[in-house]
Amino acid sequence: MAPAELSLKLKAGSGNRVKDFLNANLVNILAALLFFLLALFLLYPIIAVLVKSIRGPSGFTLEYYRTFFAKNYYYRSLFNTLLLGAINTVVCLVIGFCLAYMTTRGPYPLRKPLKVISLVPLIAPPYLFALSLIILFGRNGLVTRMFDLHWQLYGFAGVVISQTLAFIPLAYMMLENTLMSLNPNLEESAYDMGASEATILRTITIPLMAPGLLKAALLIFVMTIAEFGNAAILAGRTPFLAPDTYTMITGESDFNMGSVLSVVLIAPCIIIFFVHNYLLEGKKFTTIGGKPVASEPRKITPVIKVPLIIVTTAATGAILICFAVVLAASFYKILGVTDKFILANYLDFTSNQAIANSIRVSFIAAAIGAVIGVLLAYVIVRGKFFGRSFIEMASLSGFALPGTVLGIGYLLAFSAEPLKLTGGIMILALNCVFRFLAVGVEAGISKLHQINIEIEEASADLGASFLTTFYRIVLPIMFPAFIAGFIYTFMTAIVSLSAVVFLVSPGFQLAAVKIFDAAVYGEIGIASATTIKLILIVMLCLAVLNYVTKKTRLGSGLKQPVA
Amino acid sequence: MSGEAVARPMLILKDVHKFYGANEVLKGISLDVKEGELVTFVGPSGCGKTTLLRLIGGFTEISAGDIILDGKRINDLPPNLRDTRICFQNYALVPHMTVAENIGYGLRINGWPKGKIRARVNDLLEMVELQAFGDRMIDRLSGGQQQRVAFARAISLEPKVLLLDEPLSNLDANLRLIMREEIRKLQRRLNITTVFVTHDQFEAMAISDRLVVMRDGLIEQVGSPIEIYERPANRFIASFVGYVNFIDGRISLIDEATRNTFVETEYGRFEIALEQADIAAGDEVLIVVRPEAVTLSLDVGIKRPNVVCGTLKSYMYAGSLAKCTVEIGTMKMIIDQYNPSEAHHFKQAEQVAVEIPHRVHLLKKKKQA
Numbered sequence: 001m002a003p004a005e006l007s008l009k010l011k012a013g014s015g016n017r018v019k020d021f022l023n024a025n026l027v028n029i030l031a032a033l034l035f036f037l038l039a040l041f042l043l044y045p046i047i048a049v050l051v052k053s054i055r056g057p058s059g060f061t062l063e064y065y066r067t068f069f070a071k072n073y074y075y076r077s078l079f080n081t082l083l084l085g086a087i088n089t090v091v092c093l094v095i096g097f098c099l100a101y102m103t104t105r106g107p108y109p110l111r112k113p114l115k116v117i118s119l120v121p122l123i124a125p126p127y128l129f130a131l132s133l134i135i136l137f138g139r140n141g142l143v144t145r146m147f148d149l150h151w152q153l154y155g156f157a158g159v160v161i162s163q164t165l166a167f168i169p170l171a172y173m174m175l176e177n178t179l180m181s182l183n184p185n186l187e188e189s190a191y192d193m194g195a196s197e198a199t200i201l202r203t204i205t206i207p208l209m210a211p212g213l214l215k216a217a218l219l220i221f222v223m224t225i226a227e228f229g230n231a232a233i234l235a236g237r238t239p240f241l242a243p244d245t246y247t248m249i250t251g252e253s254d255f256n257m258g259s260v261l262s263v264v265l266i267a268p269c270i271i272i273f274f275v276h277n278y279l280l281e282g283k284k285f286t287t288i289g290g291k292p293v294a295s296e297p298r299k300i301t302p303v304i305k306v307p308l309i310i311v312t313t314a315a316t317g318a319i320l321i322c323f324a325v326v327l328a329a330s331f332y333k334i335l336g337v338t339d340k341f342i343l344a345n346y347l348d349f350t351s352n353q354a355i356a357n358s359i360r361v362s363f364i365a366a367a368i369g370a371v372i373g374v375l376l377a378y379v380i381v382r383g384k385f386f387g388r389s390f391i392e393m394a395s396l397s398g399f400a401l402p403g404t405v406l407g408i409g410y411l412l413a414f415s416a417e418p419l420k421l422t423g424g425i426m427i428l429a430l431n432c433v434f435r436f437l438a439v440g441v442e443a444g445i446s447k448l449h450q451i452n453i454e455i456e457e458a459s460a461d462l463g464a465s466f467l468t469t470f471y472r473i474v475l476p477i478m479f480p481a482f483i484a485g486f487i488y489t490f491m492t493a494i495v496s497l498s499a500v501v502f503l504v505s506p507g508f509q510l511a512a513v514k515i516f517d518a519a520v521y522g523e524i525g526i527a528s529a530t531t532i533k534l535i536l537i538v539m540l541c542l543a544v545l546n547y548v549t550k551k552t553r554l555g556s557g558l559k560q561p562v563a
Numbered sequence: 564m565s566g567e568a569v570a571r572p573m574l575i576l577k578d579v580h581k582f583y584g585a586n587e588v589l590k591g592i593s594l595d596v597k598e599g600e601l602v603t604f605v606g607p608s609g610c611g612k613t614t615l616l617r618l619i620g621g622f623t624e625i626s627a628g629d630i631i632l633d634g635k636r637i638n639d640l641p642p643n644l645r646d647t648r649i650c651f652q653n654y655a656l657v658p659h660m661t662v663a664e665n666i667g668y669g670l671r672i673n674g675w676p677k678g679k680i681r682a683r684v685n686d687l688l689e690m691v692e693l694q695a696f697g698d699r700m701i702d703r704l705s706g707g708q709q710q711r712v713a714f715a716r717a718i719s720l721e722p723k724v725l726l727l728d729e730p731l732s733n734l735d736a737n738l739r740l741i742m743r744e745e746i747r748k749l750q751r752r753l754n755i756t757t758v759f760v761t762h763d764q765f766e767a768m769a770i771s772d773r774l775v776v777m778r779d780g781l782i783e784q785v786g787s788p789i790e791i792y793e794r795p796a797n798r799f800i801a802s803f804v805g806y807v808n809f810i811d812g813r814i815s816l817i818d819e820a821t822r823n824t825f826v827e828t829e830y831g832r833f834e835i836a837l838e839q840a841d842i843a844a845g846d847e848v849l850i851v852v853r854p855e856a857v858t859l860s861l862d863v864g865i866k867r868p869n870v871v872c873g874t875l876k877s878y879m880y881a882g883s884l885a886k887c888t889v890e891i892g893t894m895k896m897i898i899d900q901y902n903p904s905e906a907h908h909f910k911q912a913e914q915v916a917v918e919i920p921h922r923v924h925l926l927k928k929k930k931q932a
Contacts, residue, residue, distance in 0.1 A: 185655035188622055193669030193720065194643040203668075207659045296623055299641055 026466045031379045035387065037372065038394045041434045045409025046266075046401070052412055053259035064260045077239035078264060084160060084240065085225040085268075089217050091164050092224075096171025096216070098311040104179045105187075106308070107297045117316040118172040120323065123538045125495035125512060126166035127229030128531055131519050132322035133162050134233070135329045135336075135528070142325070142336045154236025162230040165318060167220055174219065178212030179205075184295035197304045218276045219400075222269045226402030228498030229512075233519050241265045242498065245404045249502060255412065262405040269400060330528035345529035354514035355533055358494050361425060361510065365432035366490035372433065373440020373485040374478050378470075380441070381448040382456075399438040403498025406435055411502050423505045431503060432493035439492055440485030447481035480548065487545045491538050570597035573756040574619070574724050579628035581614055581780075588614050590780040591628070596724070599754040601747065605767040606777035607803070612760045613728060615777075619758060620649045620726050633723050648722040652729040654713035656701045663688070663697035666715045673720065687715040690749065707738045714746065718755065725750070725757045731766065743770050764804045768792065776800050794838070794924055801851050801926065808857075808896045809926075810850040810919075817844050826850060826925070830871045830891055836922050847928040850919070854899040858918040859887060861908060869919045880906050889917055 053064055068074045096118075103115045121128070136143050137153045144151070186208065190200045206213075225241070232243035241261055248258040300308070329335035330345055345351070380392045398406070410431050414421040421427035455477075459469040497512040504513050511530055518527035574596040581589035589611045596602045604612035617623040619630060621642035630637050637645050648669075656665050663684050670680045688694050691711035701709060710730060717725055730746070731739045747770050750757050761767050767774050768788035776783045776791060784796040795801035798809070810833075812826040817837060824837040826848060833850065842848065863872055873891035885903040889896045896917065903909070 183653055183655060185651040185653055186657060188642070189649070189651060189655040189716075190657075190668065190672070192620065192622075192642045192647075192649050193672050193716075195668075195672045199672060204657060208657075296617075 027379065027383050028385055030375060031383055031385055031388075031391065034372065034376055034379060035391060038391065038434075041430055042394055042398055042437075045406060045413040048412040049259045049262050049405060049409045052255055052408075053263050056256065064256045067257065068260050068264065073239060074244075074261075077241050077244050077261075080156065080239060081225050081241040081265075082268070084156070084163065084231075085221045087160055088163050088167060088224040089221045091160075092167045092171040092220050093175070093213065093217055095164070095168055095311055095315045096175045097213075098308050099168070099172045099315060100176040100179050102308055102312050103176060105295050105298065106300070114312060114316060115176075117319055119169050120319060121166060122169045123542065124323070124535050125229070125497065125515065125531060126227065127162075127233055127497060127512075127516065127519070128326055128535075129162040129165040129322055130158075130230040130233035131329075131515070131524070131527055131531060132325045133158055134519060135325045135524060136321075140334060140337050145336055152236070154234055155238045158234035158236075159231050159238070159240065162234055163224050163227060165322060166227070166230060167224055168315060168319065170223065171216060171220055174216035175209070175212065178209050178216070181212075182208050187295070187298075191298060197298065197301045201304065214279060215276065218272045222272050222400060225268060226265060226404070226498070228402075228404055228501070229516060233516065242402065242404050245408065246501060249408060249411070255408070258408055259412070262402070262408055265402045266405055269402065273400070326528045326531055329524050330532045331525075333525045334522070335524060335528075342525070345525040346533070348526050348529065350509065351511070351514055351518075351526055351530045351533075354509040354511045355530065355537075357425075357508055358511040358534075359537070361428045361500075362432065362490045362493040364425070364429040365436070365493045366486045368429065369433040369437060369440050369489040369493075370482050370486035373437060373489070374444045374482050376437070376441045377444025377448055377481070378474065378478070381445055382453070395441045396438045398435045401435070403435065403496065404502070406431060407499035407502030410499070422503070423508075425508065427503050428500055428508075428510065431499050432489070432496065435496070435499055436489050436492045439488040440481075443484040443488065444478060444481045447478055451477050483548045484545060487541050487548075491541045494537060495534055570599060572596065573598040573600075573633055574758070575629075575631040576615075576619075577629040577631065579615070579618065579630065580626045581611070581618060581623065582626045588780050589618070589626075592777075592780075592782055594775060594782065594785065596756060596758065598756055599751075600772045601750055601757045601759060601770060602773050602775060603759040603761060603767040603771040604775050604777055605761055605764055606783075608762055609779075610777040611780040612762075612777050616649070616726050616728055616758060616760050619724070620647050621645050622649075646723040647726055648717040648720060648724075649726040649728065650713050650717040650730050652732055654709050654733075656709055656712055656716075658701050660701070661697065662693060662699050662701065662704070662712050665701065665712055666719055669716060669720045683719065687719055691715045706734050707742060710734065710742055711745075714749070718749075718753065721755075723756060725755050727757060727759045729761055730759075731761070732763075739766065746770070768804065776803060795851065795926070798849065798926060801924075806854050806897055808852040808854065808894075810852060810894070812848050812850055814842060814844050814846045814848060817842075824925075830894070833869050833919055834921065835925065837925065838922075839925060839927070842925060842927050849926040849928060851924040851926055852896070852919055854886075854897045855901060856920050856923065857896070857898045858920070859889070859898055859900050859909070860916045860918065861905070861912055863914045863916050865916075867916075867918070869921065870916050871919075872914055872916055875909065875912050875915045878906075878909050878912075880910070885909065887915075889915060891917065 054060055054062065056063060099114060099118045103111045103118070106114075133141075133153060135141060137151070137158075138144065139153075141153070143149070144153075182205065187200050187204055190204050195203065228242045228246065231240045232246060235243050241264060245258050245261040245265070248254050248261060325335070331341050331343070332338055333340070333342065333345075376391065376395045380388065380395070410427055411422065413419065414427055421430070451474075456469055456473055459473050464472065495512055497516055500510055501513050501516065504510050511534055515527045515530045515534075518524075518530065572595040574594075576592050576594045579589055579592040580587065592611075592615060594602075604615060606612050614623060618625050621637070621640060621644075625638050632646060642649075657668065660668070666687050667680045667684045670683060675683070684697070685694075688697055691714060693708060693711055693715070696704065696708065701712070704712065710733075714730070717727075727746070731742055734742060743766060759767070759770060768791070771788060773785060773787055774791050775785050778799060784791060784800050786794075791800060792804050795804065801807045801809075810828050810830070812828040812833065814824060815827045815832070816825045818824070822837045824835045824842075826833045826835055828850070835850070871891055873889040873896065876888040876890050876895070877886075879886045880903060883901065885900045885906055887898040887900060887909070889898055898917065900909075909915070
């Protein structure tokens, strides 16, 4: 092309100011719309909870907070919750560290199986562990009867054990990630200089892991204190904040006190969020990057090896046993009490109906969630407007918020006209959408970061409008992220319990709530069979995702879901 | 120069093999490294050079064969019990320790008393010219300074063999040249037996007493840089160490007294001073012509021995040298013309004369089965 012609063309492209302006504004319009949705379905319910906690029949009052701090019962509830969080965090970190150490530094043949078992709880609803503990150690439990024991599973110990097992995958994933990102040459160098395994751990590995350990500790703490299912099933008479909130609402219909408990539950989350940001500020240890070398197994000294083996064997063994007993229990009315092998639990009408309802709700949630997730990811990564970081934080925060809070929030926010949604299927779906929005957004963001913005700029440069570019370039590239967001949201929604337990109506039962009720009322067979069905659905989802990933070469960088 | 006294072998590799599952990454490596010698493993990525280094250091388990260090078999010793110290490509410095703590790490681990550690660390700091940096944290150092710290730490315990895994690859081009001289100077001064790994053939030639050229888990050739460059054992090595033009030919006559040899090619007959003993009349050979060995002239049309004419396809003047492409029949020959004083004439030339030197390396072609 002659230079004259070229310059003519360029002039025509850049001269279209109106079109450029509209193109820029389309992103803003999209952002405004998403902002509105986040405000309505995420912020508004939380504000409703806050307001409810300080508004009595005659306006503003702090009476409910005074009641909370005056009553010994609530005080114990708070104390138990924090203690549970602390114990869980420490135990999970120790177990997670041992597992991660073995799968990144241990002998090759052990690495893969240990990793798989550590992650297996992810395919099950977390309250599977409460259920399996009842089957083993409950009043009619297998172990209880076998040794004629007179112990009490229901209470603090039961909750701690079930929660620990449920949070092993999270601890493992975070610590494995940290260990994998350490340069193995640092440890090898120390080894080369004559340091023993214990010395390497003390002087190199653990100091290097410190930021990762801290991050994992804070996250596990926040998630365990907010976790509802295990505590609600196994707490017995021991008070914990999350299940107490549930009793307050469903048992006593005291929305004011329920809101107060919720706010108290959010407080540590918010404090920890800021502590986390403050502590990790500029704390990144940088090392010169070379080619990453996988850690080769070292000859680990017995002082370190023996505890490692004991902890990893115990943890993986416990996980496997829990799965096995739930599977076994699904074929008996009550395993260990009735001996007749039956399939009736799988054919139970209410259970199957609950499963069908769960699939419907999760499907709707996944479809909406994936669309909003992809759009939000786009706006977060590519947008340049005021409040962008707020949108990012808001869309990722639903995950860290205690489910019970969003459950009550939705009850409070959407029970009156013109926003009356309670009693319907949409309130359940929308709740899942906004609680698990982070899943789709993260998938979208990680995909978008792999796309060079120049592809879009090239498209715009060739004269395409924003909409054309979005439709022709962005959407096809984002499609795998959309699929991933859809499936992850579906999987997470279908097992989730803590929020929907407030929102189900008597005529519309969900599988998670059905399991919860059955476990509480001692219908172990039904609870187990329903759990197994959920596991199978989740496994099917993973298989589909795996297939899609292979087909589309969806890059790495997707976070595993945390149920 | 090395080899003035008959140095004893410090490190011996005997038929070393390494399997990863069914994948054989080292296929029988045998080598002697003399005391005080700097030997470089060089080869394209995936040739097994780093694996071999890690095997000597004890980080990777040997599958078969022997590693002998100073007369003792060390196959089964872990790295900490071998008298070898490694310096990793990424330096592997501990970010939460100071420079002095990093250098003194090995001494501390080995129970040296505090005072002695301090003295030794100071010596080492001086040796790598970082006296003023002892209290700095690692991330406050430049890449070159980090390199020195890693080197100082590796020699802190006075190992019998020092292993350097691509130590210069994270530095920019100028710093690489400086650091490679410094490493070489210190290595000579301390007379420390060193195994150096790099994928950069020029770095390898510049720093080493001997090169070990590897490919696909095997040693292709061992020799001094001059031997490797001027008398490569095969086509792969010839093209690995710099660009090379190959001319197919057949030996028609060897004058047994002068070793003067005629090689018949598509482009005519070349007269070459034969150095190899294993080449006989009738052999198919490749003439190895380095771009800088060729003389380019504008004297077209005068018939001289070893001169062929061709079309100058490109002439890229770059100051100290001009890169030329000359088409001779079906062959494109790359020629480096150093100190190109008549550049303006060549720039306009179409036909040029290309003179192949009399002393040039020949590669005997393997007979096709």
